[in-house]
Structures are given as C-alpha cells and as structure tokens.
Amino acid sequence: MTNTQPIGFIDSGVGGLTVVKEAMKQLPNEHIIYLGDTARCPYGPRPAEQVIAYTWQMTHFLLEKNIKMLVIACNTATAVALEEIKEQLNIPVVGVILPGTRAAVKTTKNRNIGIIGTAGTVKSGSYEKAIKTKVPEATVSSLACPKFVPIVESNQFQSSVAKKIVAETLIPLKFKKLDTLILGCTHYPLLRPIIQNVMGEQVTLIDSGAETIGEVSMLLDYFDIANTTAGQPSAYFYTTGSTVMFDGIAKEWLETIPVHSEHIDL
Structure with a gap:
C-alpha cells in the first residue's frame, strides 16, 4: 500500500459530501474518491439485507480504484454493514x-x-x-x-x-x-x-460525519498511510443517479471544489 492511494467514501446519496467537506478541510493532502448511490437512495426504509448488498456493491467498485481506506459515510449502512465489511477487508474501514x-x-x-x-x-x-x-x-x-x-x-x-x-x-x-x-x-x-x-x-x-474525519486522521497516522507527498490532491465523484442533480448540490456544499461527477451503474 502506498501513501498516495485515495481514501474511498460511500453513501446512499449526496449526504456523504458533508463528510468529504470535512475531510478536505482536515486532510488537505489526501486524494478522495466518492460514490453516492443516488439512484437507490434513501437506504433508511430498506431491509437490512438489501442495504448490506448495496454497500458491498459500492465497496467493490471502490476497491477496484485501489483505495487505502474505506469510509462508510452513511449511518444506515454503518449500522448494518460495517462489521461485516471490516472483517473481510484488509484495509481500514471507518463508520460514522x-x-x-x-x-x-x-x-x-x-x-x-x-x-x-x-x-x-x-x-x-x-x-x-x-x-x-x-x-x-x-x-x-x-x-x-x-x-x-x-x-x-x-x-x-x-x-x-x-x-x-x-x-x-x-x-x-x-x-x-x-x-x-x-x-x-x-x-x-x-x-x-x-x-x-x-x-x-x-x-x-x-x-x-464531521467527527468521523478525526478518526480517519488518527488511523492514517496509526497505519502510517497518510499522504505526505506535496502536490495537488484529487477528488473524483461518482453517482448512480443524475450527475446534474449531484453536481448542483456538491458545488453548493463543497463551494471551492469544481465537481464533475461521472454516472455509473452498479
């Protein structure tokens, strides 16, 4: 694992952007990949088995992007899927x-x-x-x-x-x-x-979500995987829903970050 690998964030929709905003503030050197499952949002009313299945689908997508840590930036997914995912991955996994x-x-x-x-x-x-x-x-x-x-x-x-x-x-x-x-x-x-x-x-x-970034920061230090390389950190955004809707909210919320999300199907 190299320190320049990205941190992956997953959420049922745009909510996890509140966590990403905090990450950009507290961890300005880190590369970020975000996936919001807006097409199937909200997760809250869904049965636990379905939420676990969707969370795994998002996790597998980000693992292909070679992430060094996974942040489940969704309370519903954290509640039902965190322990199972944590057990099976060999990278740090953080819930909210x-x-x-x-x-x-x-x-x-x-x-x-x-x-x-x-x-x-x-x-x-x-x-x-x-x-x-x-x-x-x-x-x-x-x-x-x-x-x-x-x-x-x-x-x-x-x-x-x-x-x-x-x-x-x-x-x-x-x-x-x-x-x-x-x-x-x-x-x-x-x-x-x-x-x-x-x-x-x-x-x-x-x-x-904001409190979670304190834990992410601590784990980056603990596992010695914080990115100390100077250079422009990148942020990539993926959504399973409308990129126009996603980008509109993301631009408003992240303010200074140009957001051009990419649509994917899980």
Whole structure:
C-alpha cells in the first residue's frame, strides 16, 4: 500500500459530501474518491439485507480504484454493514456511528441525548447501544425523520418546505430537555441551520460525519498511510443517479471544489 492511494467514501446519496467537506478541510493532502448511490437512495426504509448488498456493491467498485481506506459515510449502512465489511477487508474501514457517539458523550452536561436518523438507523439501535455502553445512566431519545433525506436529495434543503417539514418532524423532541442532538444521518448537516433554529441554541448539534474525519486522521497516522507527498490532491465523484442533480448540490456544499461527477451503474 502506498501513501498516495485515495481514501474511498460511500453513501446512499449526496449526504456523504458533508463528510468529504470535512475531510478536505482536515486532510488537505489526501486524494478522495466518492460514490453516492443516488439512484437507490434513501437506504433508511430498506431491509437490512438489501442495504448490506448495496454497500458491498459500492465497496467493490471502490476497491477496484485501489483505495487505502474505506469510509462508510452513511449511518444506515454503518449500522448494518460495517462489521461485516471490516472483517473481510484488509484495509481500514471507518463508520460514522462511534465517532458521533463519542462526541455526544463528551458534549452532554445533563446526559440527555437525542438522535435523529433514518428509519433503518433508528431501528438498529446502534447509537443508543453505543451511548449506553459509555454512559449507562444517559437518557436517549431517538426519532426517525424519513422526510429529511428526500428534501436534501431533491436540493430543497434551503426551502420553506424544508423549514415546515423539519419543524413538524422534530416536535416530539422539543419537550425532552435535550442538551445534545446527534445528526445521525450524513444528509442532515445540510439542514443544520433549520434544525438548530427549531431545537434552540441550548441544544448542541453533533455532526457524526464531521467527527468521523478525526478518526480517519488518527488511523492514517496509526497505519502510517497518510499522504505526505506535496502536490495537488484529487477528488473524483461518482453517482448512480443524475450527475446534474449531484453536481448542483456538491458545488453548493463543497463551494471551492469544481465537481464533475461521472454516472455509473452498479
């Protein structure tokens, strides 16, 4: 393995771009390859076996690109497929759930933690288990937000429709006295200003995807595979859906990075 090999990122759609944005900030020398399965998004409502199969298809695609590390930048896929993929690959594999959990446990003062995610992530109980392992007396409130991913994927995350849907969806969490809320889906940081506004300034939002890059950075050092070669890092983007839609969201979110995604069929 050489240090100049790329890091691979996979997600059910555009959500993992929030993780890539953080990677570009914290790991400016690294080459990146991203694959978003926008044609089959969202993963949240799908049965676990199907999510595992799709995650493997994306993983095999990136392995052919000679990646040195795989980041499963999707909470639903992390919840059901991470352990299996980790066991079978001989490169480091990172998911987004444990880093988000660690940050929440460190942040909370009243041990009252909320989690919002897809139906699949919430049903898996992965965040709750991870939090309870670290802080058994924590109160954990989980809420599935199935309408959030479609808003982001259709590039409406700044619309009045988004504001209305977020406000209505989060009502059950408003009275839980939370001081920390985990954004348990990498699509959700695109809705962050609206979520913060609804929940109030007293609630700290944890971006599980952004927290993941700290772990990626640590593993690059641990395995001595960080790219120390000077030169222009590259970023390649692949999508199973519309490149026009993907590039529109990616340009808006990644700002300075020119994005020209390539369509692939899995």
